[in-house]
Amino acid sequence: MKTVNNQKRNLEDKIMALLKLEHLLSAKEILEKLQGLDQNYNKTSVYRALERLLAKGILCQHHLGEAGLTYELRSDNHEHLQCEVCGKIKAIPHTFSQPASIEGFKISHHHLTYLGICPDCQ
Secondary structure, three states: OHHHHHHHHHHHHHHHHHHHHHOOEOHHHHHHHHHHOOOOOOHHHHHHHHHHHHHOOOEEEEEOHHHOEEEEEOOOOOEEEEEOOOOOEEEEOOOOOOOOEEOOEEOOOOOOEEEEOOOOOO
16 A cells, blocks of 8 residues: 555656646646656556645646646746737746735635737737
């Protein structure tokens, strides 16, 4: 049982390391990057690890248009710019301070995406 838990934690650590480097990745991209590092993980293991990390509050899940479902580290607070033409997504530093609460809702984190047209597509 200890070995299984260590393997789960090891996969979770590798996923978090990838997201620290790459920022936003889909489950498919995470699997491909792990396999590119000669890591022999299957699709089911990656999806289960992502679900565990989501449940622990370590990851956020985004559906950013054509980019599909992507994951990022929850601790990495920032906003996104998304091109409406090519779909490219870029992280940018905070443009405003997150309030502690809004209309009685205690705010834990936020997702903010600005849509527009990137310089390459203008």
